[in-house]
Amino acid sequence: MTKETGVNWICQACRQAPAVEDVRDDDPRQPYSLCHECADRLRHYALRPIEWFNLAALHGWTKFLLHDDFYDQNGEASQPDVDDYATDDMRAPTLEMCSGSLERLIDFCVTRWRLGKEEFEAFRPFATGTVLAAIEDRADAGNRQVWETMVQLCANVVGSPAAPWVRAQFERAWRDRSLFIWAEAAAKCLPAAEGLHKTIDALKTVQGRDLEKQMSALSWFGAPAVLDWIEARLPRQDVTASWGQLASVSDLNWSRVQSWLASGRPLSLVAIDALVSFIPRQGQARILTNLDPKLKGCGDRSMIVHALRTYEAQDGAPRVATKCSFIIQHVNELRTE
Ligand SMILES: [Zn+2]
Incomplete structure (x- = not known):
């Protein structure tokens, strides 16, 4: 995404001011595109909750500047490096507030430390095909954490209609060492035995401590x-x-x-x-x-x-x-x- 395409004209955090700088501290390939004020707050671990939410929805919360040492799950800074930190009542949206919009609901899921029944059930009003299309788009555009969240949503919200997509994600899962995440979707979306055999095949070349870590993928079957x-x-x-x-x-x-x-x-x-x-x-x-x-x-x-x-x-x-x-x-x- 470049400024020429118009996608990043707006600050990714406040989504109001124009974006004027890229902060590359966490990942040079996926910088934060921000206004000066939000960039300053990000560097001082002092984003307001909605700003943290908006950034975490795009980048995931496991990047260093957004992670859970610095913010709680509601986006409030826990150790701001400024004297006058205030949330200014700029709260992050709740699940209920997000549940009317599929895109916002997916945003919400990406910001969660872990997903559960409540989040999965919030997708019920949306048509399965629409949910799947939105998940595929996000996964294509997102980094590893975003992709992992989309795979989990496929497993728990979409089910068998996601089979072709889940099948196609195996290579990425293997390359990114996300076999455990992929296997849940394989167990819930692919025909019986297909995911199991694929996982067993993948583990053929793995040995020792690495095998002990990766074999937990078989748990889902x-x-x-x-x-x-x-x-x-x-x-x-x-x-x-x-x-x-x-x-x-x-x-x-x-x-x-x-x-x-x-x-x-x-x-x-x-x-x-x-x-x-x-x-x-x-x-x-x-x-x-x-x-x-x-x-x-x-x-x-x-x-x-x-x-x-x-x-x-x-x-x-x-x-x-x-x-x-x-x-x-x-x-x-x-x-x-
Ligand atoms: Zn901003």
């Missing part, structure tokens, strides 16, 4: 095929809790847990971490709160206690003892179905 994948890809040593967490959201049933416990390390460690994941607790991974996984096919919780006591008798490692005693202590809270 809730598929027992992921349990087979875990068996095939699990390292012999240094098994982190992320493997058990992934197993817990992949339609895990008690008979598989029993067979993993019986097979010993490393699968027994995955079984124990998965059981821990079925117990809701403070500070657990957000994906667990989100997906609320439950252990299938276990009619009697005393079987879990018995199986863990039997396993502990053969594997006395402190890690095992601590986790087994946690599960046994909280066995009545363990989510089953």
Whole structure:
């Protein structure tokens, strides 16, 4: 976008005064186009809420000058580098205020630290095709954070009509290391199995710690095929809790847990971490709160206690003892179905 096209004649923050300077501090490829006053306030972490909102809607809020150390989610500066900071009652719009305009609603979503049911439901009055077209335009024009928000909206607002677009976004997701974000949309918009296979294929070339980070993308599919994948890809040593967490959201049933416990390390460690994941607790991974996984096919919780006591008798490692005693202590809270 250039001034010649007329797009940036207006300051991106106040959207009233003419834009007269580009602030390139965060990203030279996507500068902020601003009036002098807004540029000054931006550099001093002292934007008024509506100015922060307007900028975050275009640039996302993860850029340094806009991020959550300096502003709360309503756009109020939390550590302005000026003596006389005032919001001057220039508040950022609420979800309710944005919900009459599709463009403003999308703006609002880009400014959120995380999206939830309330935001998704606000799209209901708009026709799916119109929403999808608006999402595609924003994603094309936006940076990585904007793109990620659009992919999340596709997953939670559009669904299967977004399949061709979601399919076409795979390359960008892979290049930008956003497989986790893409996989949610793949699970919710693409025909069953397509997204899962594509994700499994992508992970073929990934190893070690990188695999442990990226494999969380498989969480969205809730598929027992992921349990087979875990068996095939699990390292012999240094098994982190992320493997058990992934197993817990992949339609895990008690008979598989029993067979993993019986097979010993490393699968027994995955079984124990998965059981821990079925117990809701403070500070657990957000994906667990989100997906609320439950252990299938276990009619009697005393079987879990018995199986863990039997396993502990053969594997006395402190890690095992601590986790087994946690599960046994909280066995009545363990989510089953
Ligand atoms: Zn301005």
